Amino acid sequence: xxxxxxxxxxxxxxxxxxxxxxxxxxxxxxxxxxxxxxxxxxxxxxxxxxxxxxxxxxxxxxxxxxxxxxxxxxxxxxxxxxxxxxxxxxxxxxxxxxxxxxxxxxxxxxxxxxxxxxxxxxxxxxxxxxxxxxxxxxxxxxxxxxxxxxxxxxxxxxxxxxxxxxxxxxxxxxxxxxxxxxxxxxxxxxxxxxxxxxxxxxxxxxxxxxxxxxxxxxxxxxxxxxxxxxxxxxxxxxxxxxxxxxxxxxxxxxxxxxxxxxxxxxxxxxxxxxxxxxxxxxxxxxxxxx
Amino acid sequence: xxxxxxxxxxxxxxxxxxxxxxxxxxxxxxxxxxxxxxxxxxxxxxxxxxxxxxxxxxxxxxxxxxxxxxxxxxxxxxxxxxxxxxxxxxxxxxxxxxxxxxxxxxxxxxxxxxxxxxxxxxxxxxxxxxxxxxxxxxxxxxxxxxxxxxxxxxxxxxxxxxxxxxxxxxxxxxxxxxxxxxxxxxxxxxxxxxxxxxxxxxxxxxxxxxxxxxxxxxxxxxxxxxxxxxxxxxxxxxxxxxxxxxxxxxxxxxxxxxxxxxxxxxxxxxxxxxxxxxxxxxxxxxxxxxxxxxxxxxxxxxxxxxxxxxxxxxxxxxxxxxxxxxxxxxxxxxx
Numbered sequence: 001x002x003x004x005x006x007x008x009x010x011x012x013x014x015x016x017x018x019x020x021x022x023x024x025x026x027x028x029x030x031x032x033x034x035x036x037x038x039x040x041x042x043x044x045x046x047x048x049x050x051x052x053x054x055x056x057x058x059x060x061x062x063x064x065x066x067x068x069x070x071x072x073x074x075x076x077x078x079x080x081x082x083x084x085x086x087x088x089x090x091x092x093x094x095x096x097x098x099x100x101x102x103x104x105x106x107x108x109x110x111x112x113x114x115x116x117x118x119x120x121x122x123x124x125x126x127x128x129x130x131x132x133x134x135x136x137x138x139x140x141x142x143x144x145x146x147x148x149x150x151x152x153x154x155x156x157x158x159x160x161x162x163x164x165x166x167x168x169x170x171x172x173x174x175x176x177x178x179x180x181x182x183x184x185x186x187x188x189x190x191x192x193x194x195x196x197x198x199x200x201x202x203x204x205x206x207x208x209x210x211x212x213x214x215x216x217x218x219x220x221x222x223x224x225x226x227x228x229x230x231x232x233x234x235x236x237x238x239x240x241x242x243x244x245x246x247x248x249x250x251x252x253x254x255x256x257x258x259x260x261x262x263x264x265x266x267x268x269x270x271x272x273x274x275x276x277x278x279x280x281x282x283x284x285x286x287x288x289x290x
Numbered sequence: 291x292x293x294x295x296x297x298x299x300x301x302x303x304x305x306x307x308x309x310x311x312x313x314x315x316x317x318x319x320x321x322x323x324x325x326x327x328x329x330x331x332x333x334x335x336x337x338x339x340x341x342x343x344x345x346x347x348x349x350x351x352x353x354x355x356x357x358x359x360x361x362x363x364x365x366x367x368x369x370x371x372x373x374x375x376x377x378x379x380x381x382x383x384x385x386x387x388x389x390x391x392x393x394x395x396x397x398x399x400x401x402x403x404x405x406x407x408x409x410x411x412x413x414x415x416x417x418x419x420x421x422x423x424x425x426x427x428x429x430x431x432x433x434x435x436x437x438x439x440x441x442x443x444x445x446x447x448x449x450x451x452x453x454x455x456x457x458x459x460x461x462x463x464x465x466x467x468x469x470x471x472x473x474x475x476x477x478x479x480x481x482x483x484x485x486x487x488x489x490x491x492x493x494x495x496x497x498x499x500x501x502x503x504x505x506x507x508x509x510x511x512x513x514x515x516x517x518x519x520x521x522x523x524x525x526x527x528x529x530x531x532x533x534x535x536x537x538x539x540x541x542x543x544x545x546x547x548x549x550x551x552x553x554x555x556x557x558x559x560x561x562x563x564x565x566x567x568x569x570x571x572x573x574x575x576x577x578x579x580x581x582x583x584x585x586x587x588x589x590x591x592x593x594x595x596x597x598x599x600x601x602x603x604x605x606x607x608x609x610x611x612x613x614x615x616x617x618x619x620x621x622x623x624x625x
Contacts, residue, residue, distance in 0.1 A: 185377060191363065202377070
């Protein structure tokens with residue numbers, strides 16, 4: 001890319017791809033924006049009319065909105081905390097040389113390959129079910145009454161299921177980061193009198209900062225839009241106890257047939273996601289710089 | 291203060307014996323260099339002393355105290371690594387302060403020692419930079435600074451100069467020697483470069499395959515090598531070895547003669563080795579001539595730079611008899 005000529009040629013050649021991607025993004029976004037200003041109900045086709053900000057007003061003043069917003073943040077935050085802490089601990093464990101290391105590593109990665117719907121159903125029916133679930137059997141073994149996880153603690157149960165799915169991802173990224181740590185640095189710290197705990201906090205954790213940032217950013221993107229796990233386990237209930245923003249938008253547009261209100265919710269979700277992104281980049285973005 | 295004694299120290303990795311039982315004494319204040327070809331176990335030996343590897347047998351004593359099972363931090367030794375092993379996320383100041391923080395020293399004492407070390411090592415202007423912003427030589431000095439502030443009973447250096455360019459290496463060699471003269475602390479230094487060993491050491495330990503071949507002062511090793519390995523390893527360019535009738539005439543299996551101990555003549559000399567110059571390297575002050583002779587094969591000679599020898603010249607070489615080394619069939623020196 002040395003000369004002016006070659007730079008111009010390069011721009012010309014990547015422009016089709018850029019334009020395609022831009023259109024791919026802009027068209028649905030524009031349509032959502034347009035629908036969000038319409039009174040658009042699927043039960044009354046052909047009756048669309050311009051309503052201004054009325055859809056936004058209804059969506060934002062819906063009591064379920066604040067509840068789902070808090071649920072979304074709790075879901076993202078809870079899963080992040082569990083996967084980061086659990087991931088670091090698992091990575092430290094898997095970094096040790098032991099017999100059967102290769103097989104154990106594959107087993108640890110396995111949950112990531114199970115589809116969200118499938119894993120949520122397996123959790124719902126085989127573990128959390130108050131009659132047939134494994135946890136219910138364990139409780140009975142100790143003479144305790146079975147705990148109905150999805151009814152009593154729906155959001156916590158979903159956080160647990162999602163964290164189980166994402167733990168391997170965090171572990172994998174953190175393990176590779178841990179393996180790239182220069183052993184001589186650890187030895188130097190050992191010579192300098194650092195105990196294993198201070199070696200972890202002063203040497204390993206700063207080295208992992210960048211990997212943790214990557215895990216947080218990538219997971220946040222996916223966790224903001226968790227849907228399948230909620231749909232197959234609690235359906236957002238009881239009440240709105242496990243409804244997140246994504247699920248609320250689904251309820252609005254496909255269960256209440258209010259496409260206009262759902263679109264307004266979608267636009268609100270985009271704005272909120274960007275606010276989260278700005279906060280994240282402010283907090284941890286500097287870790288990504290070289 | 292810093293006397294290190296190894297008694298029958300042995301190291302095995304699985305079934306492979308890297309270091310057979312070995313005895314060595316490093317006296318207080320001595321600059322000892324472990325030298326040997328790659329894979330001779332010199333780094334492993336240093337790591338055994340540091341406590342980064344467990345010994346498979348024998349005892350390590352530091353100042354008379356048994357340190358064999360002691361964790362590295364308790365041994366009172368400081369190590370400078372080949373890769374410097376600086377902590378990349380900490381500033382130079384924090385890097386140097388790290389061992390003191392771990393030891394729980396007061397802030398005032400930390401600051402005093404950091405300033406002293408930074409002043410001694412010319413690092414004052416760089417204290418707030420990260421290691422990534424420093425040059426190789428500066429990083430090396432930070433690593434040394436981190437070792438100094440602990441006021442250890444001995445310093446361990448693991449090939450500290452091998453990542454530096456040639457000019458910087460000469461400088462750092464001097465700086466480390468000066469540091470030793472000011473601190474008068476025991477230093478153990480590992481290198482594969484015999485020039486570093488010759489220039490810096492009070493005592494050189496020549497290792498081969500985990501065995502100590504010879505221990506002695508640099509000039510001692512140069513003048514009186516115990517065997518052919520040491521004779522060939524110490525000194526640059528390498529010693530020439532002559533076998534055959536000439537060696538038998540001296541009641542030896544092989545004769546060793548250093549390139550600087552051969553007189554070169556461009557006119558026939560009685561009893562001299564006749565040969566033809568293959569390549570001659572003119573360094574200005576000296577000329578190294580690689581001479582092929584029918585009688586004994588290749589011989590390297592070092593002559594003063596003002597003597598003109600060129601490729602293809604026929605020359606006559608006479609080894610100086612007082613500087614001949616004689617070796618028996620096992621390669622041991624005959625004296």
